[in-house]
Amino acid sequence: MWRGLLLKGTTCLQQVSAQSLLRQRHFSSQCFRLLTCRFLHKLREIPCIPKLKGTDHFLSHNLIRNYKKDAKSTVEFPLSPITVTDIKQYLRSKDIPFHDGYSCLHIPSIFINPSTRKDSFSLFIDKTTGQFLCKDTLVEGSWEDLQDCLEVMQKDEEDSLSPRVLLGYPESLEEQEERERELREVQGIWSSSVPLTDLQDEEAQLIKTMYQITKISNATLKKFGVRLFKPTKCLVFPWFGGPDSSLKGIKLLSAQRINAEKVTYNEATVPKSSSYFNLFGLPLVSQMDSEVVVTGSELDALAVSQGTGLPSVALPRGVNCLPPALLPYLEQFKRVTLWLGGDIRSWEASKIFSRKLGLRRCTLVRPGEFHPCPLEALSQGKNLSRILKASIPAAHKSIVSFKQLREDVYGELMNTDQVAGVKWTRFPELTRILKGHRKGELTVFTGPTGSGKTTFISELALDLCMQGINTLWGSFEINNVRLAKIMLTQFAMQRLEENLEQYDFWADKFEELPLYFMTFHGQQNIKTVLDTMQHAVYLYDINHVIIDNLQFMMGQENLSVDKFAVQDHIIGVFRKFATNNSCHVTLIIHPRKEEDDRELQTASIFGSAKASQEADNVLILQEKKLVTCPGRRSLQVTKNRFDGDVGIFPLDFIKSSLTFSTPIKGKLKLRKVTAKPENEEEVQEKGNNVTLKKDEGKKEKATKTAKASQAVKSPVNGSGKAK
Numbered sequence: 108m109w110r111g112l113l114l115k116g117t118t119c120l121q122q123v124s125a126q127s128l129l130r131q132r133h134f135s136s137q138c139f140r141l142l143t144c145r146f147l148h149k150l151r152e153i154p155c156i157p158k159l160k161g162t163d164h165f166l167s168h169n170l171i172r173n174y175k176k177d178a179k180s181t182v183e184f185p186l187s188p189i190t191v192t193d194i195k196q197y198l199r200s201k202d203i204p205f206h207d208g209y210s211c212l213h214i215p216s217i218f219i220n221p222s223t224r225k226d227s228f229s230l231f232i233d234k235t236t237g238q239f240l241c242k243d244t245l246v247e248g249s250w251e252d253l254q255d256c257l258e259v260m261q262k263d264e265e266d267s268l269s270p271r272v273l274l275g276y277p278e279s280l281e282e283q284e285e286r287e288r289e290l291r292e293v294q295g296i297w298s299s300s301v302p303l304t305d306l307q308d309e310e311a312q313l314i315k316t317m318y319q320i321t322k323i324s325n326a327t328l329k330k331f332g333v334r335l336f337k338p339t340k341c342l343v344f345p346w347f348g349g350p351d352s353s354l355k356g357i358k359l360l361s362a363q364r365i366n367a368e369k370v371t372y373n374e375a376t377v378p379k380s381s382s383y384f385n386l387f388g389l390p391l392v393s394q395m396d397s398e399v400v401v402t403g404s405e406l407d408a409l410a411v412s413q414g415t416g417l418p419s420v421a422l423p424r425g426v427n428c429l430p431p432a433l434l435p436y437l438e439q440f441k442r443v444t445l446w447l448g449g450d451i452r453s454w455e456a457s458k459i460f461s462r463k464l465g466l467r468r469c470t471l472v473r474p475g476e477f478h479p480c481p482l483e484a485l486s487q488g489k490n491l492s493r494i495l496k497a498s499i500p501a502a503h504k505s506i507v508s509f510k511q512l513r514e515d516v517y518g519e520l521m522n523t524d525q526v527a528g529v530k531w532t533r534f535p536e537l538t539r540i541l542k543g544h545r546k547g548e549l550t551v552f553t554g555p556t557g558s559g560k561t562t563f564i565s566e567l568a569l570d571l572c573m574q575g576i577n578t579l580w581g582s583f584e585i586n587n588v589r590l591a592k593i594m595l596t597q598f599a600m601q602r603l604e605e606n607l608e609q610y611d612f613w614a615d616k617f618e619e620l621p622l623y624f625m626t627f628h629g630q631q632n633i634k635t636v637l638d639t640m641q642h643a644v645y646l647y648d649i650n651h652v653i654i655d656n657l658q659f660m661m662g663q664e665n666l667s668v669d670k671f672a673v674q675d676h677i678i679g680v681f682r683k684f685a686t687n688n689s690c691h692v693t694l695i696i697h698p699r700k701e702e703d704d705r706e707l708q709t710a711s712i713f714g715s716a717k718a719s720q721e722a723d724n725v726l727i728l729q730e731k732k733l734v735t736c737p738g739r740r741s742l743q744v745t746k747n748r749f750d751g752d753v754g755i756f757p758l759d760f761i762k763s764s765l766t767f768s769t770p771i772k773g774k775l776k777l778r779k780v781t782a783k784p785e786n787e788e789e790v791q792e793k794g795n796n797v798t799l800k801k802d803e804g805k806k807e808k809a810t811k812t813a814k815a816s817q818a819v820k821s822p823v824n825g826s827g828k829a830k
Contacts, residue, residue: 188638189237189250201257209465210234210434216241217256218270231435235645240435244270245349247432289378293357296377300334300343317362317370318342320406322485327413331388333405344405346385356383358405358423379619380424384432387421388412399440400495402481403447403456410481411446414491422447426456427575427621428648429463437464444498446472449479451518451525455546459648459689461501469501475518527749533570533766536756540744541724544571546650548748549685550693551718553707554728558740559760560695561585561655563728563767566597568653568693569620573598577621579649581636583659587624593765594622600764623647631660633677637684644688654681656695658713675717682721694718703732709745723748729755740767 194212198205206213206228213228218241230241237250256268303311304325314335315321334343339361346356359375376383387405391412400419402408403426411419420437422429426447437443443464447453454474461469472478478494485491509516519526528543554560561584572578582590596602598620599613625639636654643649654660661673678694685692696718698711707727709719719725725746731739743755758767 188642191234194232194234194237194250197254201261203257208438209468210463211438213438216243217260217268218244218246219267221266231438233431233434236431236642238431240432241270242435243350246270246273248273293354293377296336296343296357296359297334297345297354299338300336302334303328306335314340318360318372318406319482319486320409323406323409324413327409330391331405331409331412333409344387346383346387347390348385352390356385358383358385358387360405376423383423384430385423386433386436387423388418389420389436392418392420394439397440398442398444399437400444400446401437401460403453404482407446407448407481410485411491414481414485415495417495426453427577429460431463431646434463441468442470443468444470444472444495446481446495446498449474449483451522453480454518455689458501463645466502470498471501472498473514473518475514476521529571529574529576531567531570532574533566533768537742537744540752540754541747542749542752544576544651544691545749546689546691547686548691548723549682549721550691550724550726551712551722552693552695552726552728553698553712555698555701555707555730555732558728558730559767560728561590562593562765563742563758564653564655564693564695565590565594566766568651569594569597571651572620572622575621576651577623577647577649578651578653579623579625579640579643579647581625581627581640581652581654581660583627583629583631584655586628587626590624596765600766602763621647623649629659633660633680636660637680640684641688644690649690651691651693653693654695656697658697671714674714678717678721694722719746722746
């Protein structure tokens, strides 16, 4: 909250000084002391606060608007990372009792009067980030916020604080209007939708067939409050939350028929996905329940509830992310079964999410032919309870036998296409060679200076990000504004400086991508970078990290230290991070200086052989510097640990959209091939003409030779006539 926001410096200070942007608030003495304490404390940490000329205000409203949008996609790490040991020691020093939970520490809420608090430990502190949430009052904040509150309580000798002591971030008029508009939209859609039980039998059967929920009973649909929005034939899933269980948002599921056999389903949430934290089905869970099934979709939660009778909840963003803000609501369960789907991607997500939830209480449903997703299993008449009993524990020993790996091996053999990873849509030739983008791998990418490494890798990452791969950019060479401009141009496929009226349209769509940026630039300590990456993986479930580039991050300050040894250490750290966090790391490294007429090789990567040895994939952007024609760039894959395929393919750079594309196959060959006759008759006719011309030439030559020989044999008189 305020501590984290004051780290942003100028923006927060401008918000405080611009009275026209604030709501009217009344401050209590405790609020004022708490706010003053934070404000003065953070001013010491801000090294420089620039001012605009001619005014005492710091920034204009337009700059605030731009900063607000950028702040949501920027990953910042606390100045002093907190550990669970630090949290426990601080709580003990304040004589605050706590329970050690699976992913959170539980303490009595300081925002409730002790007379009504009893023995309730309803304030949850995240062990990894220190973020806290009071489930009774819904007050939340950072670890620094909680420390400040406890200090104020101790100074004032109070037993509790008012929930209003923690002031929220002041909203601008634009934010207020957007929030009110979203709330009106939610209420409008919800009031216009109807329960499926109120539909005519034929219409209800048609809707169930459309969404493949014919096996879901009306009682289950009514129990979970599922409705139908008739104008668009969308299913509506409600989000009830807060102390009064009011409607806070909705998710819409629509069906679109592609052809006679294929139907695609699309989701949309109000508010937008970044603000949508709904564990669908949570209001139906009682405080006495100790077991829950976590699914990847709302329809799967309906199937599990109906097929097993167990409490079931659905994650708001499916297999893409498990927001840490939801962890306190899952703390009461001693057993959590993750059944996120029936494919390899859901299986990988289950293993990642189990680390957040606590390995010792999680079990996983292994996907396969006999274990499809819950909705499909219910439709096929399978016994869902039996499938849940066959789930395996998430925690495992350090040594395993093939018996324990047998099902995993079979799953990879049966789902070879999914195991290969996410396919690139903009670079089909790269998909043909590498087969896909896979988690837990390290890719080393290099290319000559000025060849377009950053531009190419930004489009490569954008391609994956548009398919739902949560991406974190660490750009140490160019600033985030310039990088975001490049990616936005590639996303829109046009130069927006020539079409500024379209900027907001494309910016709104670009903002919805799961894309985040580190705030580092230039030389950085590897531990700080690694802590930020770990922080982002935990908060946003990052699947792909790009480091651009290794030399800029290392810097040139410690010249006395062997730079090759430092580079080897950093590469080893990134390799370990990728493996332990099941996260793909793309590392850009400058090559050694080579002659302009020589192509780069794996040995051209700067440093020792450590980079190419540790990497799973090695990509080289080749450039013929002495050639200016199109197609002078090409991408070469020199290492592919997945299946060994390597190769090279040409690239064309499109300057108007800053994108690379693969030239059409045979394009260069067509220029070399001469035009062919249309049919065989023309060929025959041309052949006959050539033969006739040759015969005529031979006859003329023979006639001339005969006349010449005759003239030599005949004597000639002085008049020139033969006798």
